[in-house]
Amino acid sequence: MVNPLDMQGRMVLVTGASSGLGRETAILLSELNARVALSGRSRERLEETLSQMSGEGHRIEPFDLNETDAIPDWIKRITAETGPLGGLVHSAGVVTTIPVQAATTARIESLMRTNVTSAIMLVKGFRRPGCALGGSGIVLFSSVMGIIGSPGVSIYAASKAALIGFARSAALELAASGLRINCVAPAVVETEMARRAAEMTQTQEQHEAMERLHPLGFGRPRDVAHAAAFLLAGTGRWITGTTLVVDGGYSAA
Numbered sequence: 001m002v003n004p005l006d007m008q009g010r011m012v013l014v015t016g017a018s019s020g021l022g023r024e025t026a027i028l029l030s031e032l033n034a035r036v037a038l039s040g041r042s043r044e045r046l047e048e049t050l051s052q053m054s055g056e057g058h059r060i061e062p063f064d065l066n067e068t069d070a071i072p073d074w075i076k077r078i079t080a081e082t083g084p085l086g087g088l089v090h091s092a093g094v095v096t097t098i099p100v101q102a103a104t105t106a107r108i109e110s111l112m113r114t115n116v117t118s119a120i121m122l123v124k125g126f127r128r129p130g131c132a133l134g135g136s137g138i139v140l141f142s143s144v145m146g147i148i149g150s151p152g153v154s155i156y157a158a159s160k161a162a163l164i165g166f167a168r169s170a171a172l173e174l175a176a177s178g179l180r181i182n183c184v185a186p187a188v189v190e191t192e193m194a195r196r197a198a199e200m201t202q203t204q205e206q207h208e209a210m211e212r213l214h215p216l217g218f219g220r221p222r223d224v225a226h227a228a229a230f231l232l233a234g235t236g237r238w239i240t241g242t243t244l245v246v247d248g249g250y251s252a253a
């Protein structure tokens, strides 16, 4: 039987592949027969991801996405060696939990650069002639916080909402080149980032109350990886400009 999620013959660039959701997505894509270019800043943690992957032909491409102007040329350099990409997953991101009163221009701009400007420049690089195969897709990791309000995370929420708005309009620009772009919007998934955010902002009681807001409990990285793979593979052929909410029912209430 043909597996519609099979990604044989495609090279997918995954940012944030050194940790959490990006790592799990890279591992899943390798199990679906994709070749994966793993990116993050920590070569050591990218090597750890690589050691958990299936198949051959993967590569490690350490890069600091805060060097936003250099992103399109970085993609060009990778594709000069690998051939055109068959997908892009942008999982790299940072979370800040600061109330609006504590916001400074420097902190806002730093967060927006890592979470939003990097995404825009990745898409710019991906759509350059010769950098992506026709029909291939981009998945940006937004958050349910970009859709539903929650105190203390307004600046992070703004960055994640920006990705949703960007993907809708960019989808219309990319369609002419036969490329697709979508977001995945998870609620709390048990990763390093979620653990750090919880430790900074919540008591044990508050953490348990947060879990109760997820009718299906907190998510696992694989839950989100499955959604990204579905959007990237042939199963997502007719899907663009949308956001797939993967939140255990958090936003259903």
Ligand SMILES: NC(=O)c1ccc[n+]([C@@H]2O[C@H](COP(=O)([O-])OP(=O)(O)OC[C@H]3O[C@@H](n4cnc5c(N)ncnc54)[C@H](OP(=O)(O)O)[C@@H]3O)[C@@H](O)[C@H]2O)c1
Binding pocket: 015, 016, 017, 018, 019, 020, 021, 022, 039, 040, 041, 042, 043, 045, 063, 064, 065, 066, 090, 091, 092, 093, 094, 095, 114, 141, 142, 143, 144, 185, 186, 187, 188, 189, 190, 191, 192, 193, 194
């Ligand atoms: N976990 C959740 O509950 C949850 C919920 C909703 C949305 N999300 C979103 O999902 C994405 C992944 O979250 P996660 O939980 O997997 O986070 P994580 O475990 O903290 O991983 C973050 C990743 O981003 C990379 N990164 C950060 N800054 C970078 C930079 N300047 N240049 C290159 N890479 C950079 C890190 O790599 P290095 O440290 O190696 O640079 C790491 O691989 C994020 O965009 C997050 O907003 C997560």
